[in-house]
Amino acid sequence: MASMRDIQRRRNSIASTQQITKAMKLVSTVKLQRTREKAEECKPYFNHMYATVTSMLARTGIVEHPYLKSGKSGKKGVIVISSNRGLAGGYNSNIVKMLTQGELEGKELLIYNIGRKGHEALERKGYEIAEDYSEVINAPLYSDAVEISQRVLKDFEEEKIGEIYLVYTSFKNTVVHEPKLLKLLPVEFSDKELSDAERNTPMNYKPGEEEALDMIIPKYIASLLYGALNEAAASENGARMQAMDAATSNAEDMMESLELQYNRARQGSITQELTEIIAGAEAVE
Amino acid sequence: MAADNLFDLKIITPDRVFYSGKASFLELNTVEGGIGIYKNHIPMTTVLEPGIATITEEGGNKKEAALHTGFMEILGDRITILAEIAEWPDEIDRNRAQEAKIRAERRLQNDKSNVNITRAELALHKALVRIELADHVTK
Numbered sequence: 001m002a003s004m005r006d007i008q009r010r011r012n013s014i015a016s017t018q019q020i021t022k023a024m025k026l027v028s029t030v031k032l033q034r035t036r037e038k039a040e041e042c043k044p045y046f047n048h049m050y051a052t053v054t055s056m057l058a059r060t061g062i063v064e065h066p067y068l069k070s071g072k073s074g075k076k077g078v079i080v081i082s083s084n085r086g087l088a089g090g091y092n093s094n095i096v097k098m099l100t101q102g103e104l105e106g107k108e109l110l111i112y113n114i115g116r117k118g119h120e121a122l123e124r125k126g127y128e129i130a131e132d133y134s135e136v137i138n139a140p141l142y143s144d145a146v147e148i149s150q151r152v153l154k155d156f157e158e159e160k161i162g163e164i165y166l167v168y169t170s171f172k173n174t175v176v177h178e179p180k181l182l183k184l185l186p187v188e189f190s191d192k193e194l195s196d197a198e199r200n201t202p203m204n205y206k207p208g209e210e211e212a213l214d215m216i217i218p219k220y221i222a223s224l225l226y227g228a229l230n231e232a233a234a235s236e237n238g239a240r241m242q243a244m245d246a247a248t249s250n251a252e253d254m255m256e257s258l259e260l261q262y263n264r265a266r267q268g269s270i271t272q273e274l275t276e277i278i279a280g281a282e283a284v285e
Numbered sequence: 286m287a288a289d290n291l292f293d294l295k296i297i298t299p300d301r302v303f304y305s306g307k308a309s310f311l312e313l314n315t316v317e318g319g320i321g322i323y324k325n326h327i328p329m330t331t332v333l334e335p336g337i338a339t340i341t342e343e344g345g346n347k348k349e350a351a352l353h354t355g356f357m358e359i360l361g362d363r364i365t366i367l368a369e370i371a372e373w374p375d376e377i378d379r380n381r382a383q384e385a386k387i388r389a390e391r392r393l394q395n396d397k398s399n400v401n402i403t404r405a406e407l408a409l410h411k412a413l414v415r416i417e418l419a420d421h422v423t424k
Contacts, residue, residue, distance in 0.1 A: 045367060048365055052358050145299075203329065206316070206330075207316060212331075216332070219367070
């Protein structure tokens with residue numbers, strides 16, 4: 001049985017760890033509220049953008065545009081959004097799993113990385129990282145999304161990559177976050193969601209259809225990326241809040257069982273002392 | 286009768302819903318020049334240029350805003366503008382716009398490479414729109 005002092009030392013160390021996890025939980029709760037608000041605010045823009053682009057493609061029936069076809073290169077560009085800090089449960093490893101398992105497994109990939117944790121893991125696994133934008137995830141700006149999407153589109157146009165994917169954690173609600181794989185280019189759309197009236201109204205494009213697509217698709221990608229950045233930031237804080245909550249309650253459980261052990265050890269040492277005193281007294285008589 | 290000439294107008298930026306309401310007339314700048322829109326305009330999608338948009342609301346009340354880069358979809362009596370940046374006059378920092386204007390002008394004089402010139406021109410354009418709108422209101 002461990003000595004009283006050893007148990008006491010462990011109890012102290014767990015108590016101080018618990019304080020840290022508790023504080024981190026509180027911090028991430030506050031951050032979650034802020035990032036969630038932001039994620040919700042950018043939804044209308046994205047939804048309208050998506051509706052406009054799909055209805056535009058359905059109406060015009062353009063299929064020959066470069067953004068609508070896979071490029072010649074067999075390489076796939078992947079924008080990966082993870083976090084800069086750990087202690088968020090399975091948040092970062094779930095993102096990495098999206099690349100190592102499933103659809104993208106074993107494909108030739110070129111990574112555009114956002115988030116230091118993802119960078120470390122992917123580098124260790126030997127993925128080729130074209131560019132790192134880890135600094136943007138703490139407070140994503142729309143201009144960041146524009147810059148990243150311009151870089152990726154440039155590589156697409158120069159045929160360094162043939163397709164563009166986005167891997168991020170989508171934010172369903174405070175407790176549900178799902179890692180998601182999204183194909184950005186070539187643009188895929190279904191015209192099922194369109195109402196008949198929308199499909200049958202002829203639309204005029206100024207400038208021409210092709211030029212309009214040229215301008216709008218980069219914006220569409222930037223808006224997707226911006227939405228993903230904000231959702232990922234909210235998910236990160238949600239995941240951290242959950243992980244820290246679990247850690248705090250685990251610490252609670254450990255403290256309880258250590259308390260029991262400590263009391264037993266204390267009782268044991270008292271009994272032992274008593275036995276020794278009685279034995280000593282008997283020897284004197 | 287008055288309600289008949291109104292259409293739904295929505296201006297959305299990445300960060301917020303900038304404007305949502307009914308308007309009777311809208312005037313703004315597109316890549317093909319300035320246009321004015323009443324209700325029952327033909328369906329049209331067009332790309333915007335930096336410029337001042339004037340919204341005439343129900344009852345003739347006019348509102349002005351700076352819109353920079355984006356596009357507009359007109360469909361029946363619904364107009365949706367997706368702008369990357371949109372500002373009301375009181376959100377514009379005139380001094381900052383002035384500085385940006387001077388910076389862009391300097392860059393245009395010095396730089397010879399093509400990419401920088403288009404960027405500087407766009408920056409100059411934006412700064413001019415901001416200054417114009419800020420002056421317009423304070424006058």
